Amino acid sequence: MLRRIVLTALLAGTMPALADGDHCKQLYQQMLTKTSADPDSCIPVIPPTEAFEQCVKPFDYAGARQASHVVMILDASGSMAGQLNGDSKMNAAKREAAKFLNDLAADLPVGLMVYGHRGTNQESGKAESCAGIEMMRPIGKSRRDVSDSIRALQPTGWTPMAASLAYAEQEFGNLPPVKEGVESVPVVYLVSDGEETCGGDPVAAARSLHESGVQATVNVIGFDVDAATRAQLEAISAAGGGQFFPAKDAAALRAHLNAASAAEQSHVRFQKCIFENESRANRPIYKALQGFAPCMNRQSETNFAKIMRAQLKALGPEDDKQCGLEISLRIGRDQGEITKPLLKLYNDLLDQQQAARAAARELSVLTALPPKQ
Numbered sequence: 452m453l454r455r456i457v458l459t460a461l462l463a464g465t466m467p468a469l470a471d472g473d474h475c476k477q478l479y480q481q482m483l484t485k486t487s488a489d490p491d492s493c494i495p496v497i498p499p500t501e502a503f504e505q506c507v508k509p510f511d512y513a514g515a516r517q518a519s520h521v522v523m524i525l526d527a528s529g530s531m532a533g534q535l536n537g538d539s540k541m542n543a544a545k546r547e548a549a550k551f552l553n554d555l556a557a558d559l560p561v562g563l564m565v566y567g568h569r570g571t572n573q574e575s576g577k578a579e580s581c582a583g584i585e586m587m588r589p590i591g592k593s594r595r596d597v598s599d600s601i602r603a604l605q606p607t608g609w610t611p612m613a614a615s616l617a618y619a620e621q622e623f624g625n626l627p628p629v630k631e632g633v634e635s636v637p638v639v640y641l642v643s644d645g646e647e648t649c650g651g652d653p654v655a656a657a658r659s660l661h662e663s664g665v666q667a668t669v670n671v672i673g674f675d676v677d678a679a680t681r682a683q684l685e686a687i688s689a690a691g692g693g694q695f696f697p698a699k700d701a702a703a704l705r706a707h708l709n710a711a712s713a714a715e716q717s718h719v720r721f722q723k724c725i726f727e728n729e730s731r732a733n734r735p736i737y738k739a740l741q742g743f744a745p746c747m748n749r750q751s752e753t754n755f756a757k758i759m760r761a762q763l764k765a766l767g768p769e770d771d772k773q774c775g776l777e778i779s780l781r782i783g784r785d786q787g788e789i790t791k792p793l794l795k796l797y798n799d800l801l802d803q804q805q806a807a808r809a810a811a812r813e814l815s816v817l818t819a820l821p822p823k824q
Contacts, residue, residue, distance in 0.1 A: 507819060567608040609648045616657050616691075643671070
């Protein structure tokens, strides 16, 4: 079809005739017979799309959006030396925190913050302890030695929860933004067994973290807490847009962290499934487009314009004088006639590519199976 359109345009001759115009037209038509432009050869055959994967909807542990970054804030204050079933709360928390962070998806940036491990739980050591908040594992750094990083932690000091949450807000604020169009939020998991003891306002700090530009979600796991402590931790999670989860012992702590990890992994799997289906829809058109531009250039330039210009250059003095300008103008015009429909087809394929990806995403979400927990 494209070839018929092009050849019709080539033979139509819409340029104003110069001297001895019939002779120039005949000469131009003779020159055309030596070209081999075939724009139809550029029209790709798009193969069928691969069958889509059946996606499974994600489930939620806390919050309805996939985390873009996760920071665990771990309490190492003196009260974490308390014993539960023959083991210290600190040992249980370190063990489960390391497992939680390592089990999250490899491409999910995580960080580990610790407080209460500096100074002492005496008044003389309070200032050092309250200021001794440490980002033991910066957000996004390797997790390979996270267990080693916290193995030596000993519960010793006070509980600066408000300052820790403010520190987390600062750390999140320094991160680059997530990809455009991705609905995700930074998530904090605060594991603590006690109330604020450094004079800060952790509820206000959690609210600031949640309502600021960071818009993080703060979830709190109360590890073997009394009623008064639970009330404060519940208020922190509420102000931070998250949830409070009571953990009476190490097994309960493990269950909560495993559930949080499983929920995050379900979101990652769902997004990966959608992305794979988008790729399946896009792949046939992408392959077709790979050879399209070189083919278009070859047919319009190499197989047409280059051959015509060589013949124009070789014209004798008389033909050059009579027909050179007209033929030169016709070459430029008819090269455009070859290129124009191919460019339109190329742009149509680009539009199809975008539409195919959008349709694949919509279908993947609409047909997703219920979440598996």
